[in-house]
Amino acid sequence: MSYIPVSRRTLRRHRESERSTRRLVAALSAAAALAWLLTVMLSSAVHVGALVHTIAVVLHVLSLVLAFGAIILVDWHGFLWLIGRRGLAEIIRLDGAATPLIWGGLAGMLATGVFLNPHLTNPMTDVKLAAVLVLSLNGIMLIPLMRRLARLPTSSSFKDLTVGQRTHLLLCLVISQVCWWTAIVVGFINAEF
Template sequence: MSQSTAGTSSEQPAVHDSSRRLVAVLSVSAVVAWSLALLLATTLRVEGPVHTFALIVHILAMVLAFGAIMLVDWHGFLWLLGRRELSETIRLDGAATPLIWIGIAAMLTTGAFLNPDLGNPLTVVKLVAVLVLILNGIMLLPLMRRLVVMPPTTSFAGLTVGHRIHMLTCLAISQVSWWAAIIIGFVNAEF
């Protein structure tokens, strides 16, 4: 066995443990942030220019985060089809990730100032979809850590079955959650 293989196998449990801890800490933090935004939304009644400003920033943040998500997902889909290399997808993901999380943080913050109607079941579904999409993004972190250390030309078929299922499941959850939150948000705004 080569020295690099031995070093990799002995380091993997440590990387796996650190990924687990990171996911746990970020997941708890996300639930706390989401809950605080919800608590703030239930105690505030905002109108006039503050409400309008919050709505504008909320929509811009949604465009920022969702636009970056769509670009990463599309590029990942092209990699899945063999039309892009893993290294390209990883690089794009690294550039887009801060935009995604900045957009999500801004949506959580401004959403507290939009007077959500928590008596409306659609609003509750939207809020849950937002929490799910945040947690889903966090659940992708361990897989992305594994992909970063793979050879740059690794294909989707070259991943383990578990990695492929993890990736496709997270992709599906992401798209369903984002589209549900966006569509419900616009439906609620109209009615």
């Protein structure tokens, strides 16, 4: 690693950027938790007929396909970068393109979840709801790391990351996949019964 002289002004901007990222993560985490709580509360108060329920299920599944499809694509390309088969610039660019699809799909799932008449007394539903909250917060916790990765040289590999960054990335990947698959499997099991 080489020494690159950095001016005080650059250091100050970097510290301000880190602080603004922390504030953004805190605000988004609060907003995600509030949106999740609002969805759960409204779903217990709103009861719809068969037609609205069917439309909500279709839109819920389409939102799931949108968000989870984008997640799988980003995670797959991230894995390919991890083993040296993709460049960092490609991953950052793909993540930027997929982010609106992921969050749009998740917002669609929350909005349509209100009209699904969930059985909130069923422990399986609680597991699904917890998984959705955790995956939302997990995605938000990736923001600081992705911003740091975007500042690295495009030739950087997974091995060039610090141990903390590698751990953060892998932990978020595992949490994401576990929560998405849990929510999907429990959702389909609950839909059957």
